[in-house]
Amino acid sequence: MTLPIQVTFDCADPAALSRFWNEVLGYRLDSPPPPYESWDEALDAWNIPEERRNDASASVDPEGNGPRLWFQRVPEGKTAKNRVHLDVRAAVGLQGEERMAALEAKADSLVVLGATRVQRHEPDGLNFGHIVMQDPEGNEFCLD
Structure with a gap:
């Protein structure tokens, strides 16, 4: 179960x-x-x-x-990197530039909502590429 x-x-x-x-x-x-x-x-x-x-x-x-x-x-603010984070699956099934373009578009729309863009990770042999973001309170998440 x-x-x-x-x-x-x-x-x-x-x-x-x-x-x-x-x-x-x-x-x-x-x-x-x-x-x-x-x-x-x-x-x-x-x-x-x-x-x-x-x-x-x-x-x-x-x-x-x-x-x-x-x-x-909670009374205290965030002080360190998250040990667990969400991966928002914004480009499932896409690869290469098409994937990164979809992730960029989603990142742009989330910045308008108050998110912060942190870092883009380019595709390599093991990683299909993703963008690290933070929500309005600084919690990290990835656009994957």
Whole structure:
């Protein structure tokens, strides 16, 4: 039996980072639990004060295939390179210049959303080429 996974991001602004990754991956905010019709309704019922309503956020694949993403507010900022990172598969099946052009186009669109481009890695014998990026809070990910 396989178990589902959730990828957790420590961050300063869970709502904003969740929106960023929703745009990158085509995800959406997770729905509130029944019987609530909205998150505001749920948070009101749970007596969560306004200043705590951005302590966490969750994003899901609308088709139910990808892992759930959990964003949790932490007081400290990022201080070192990620030990684990996401590879966003933006050019599956493409090779050479066609692949790198697709990755460049995706990188450009993500920069508009607040990502930072870090480094381009050219194709070689073992690597088909990829671009290292950072999300708006500095978490590294690759366009692969």
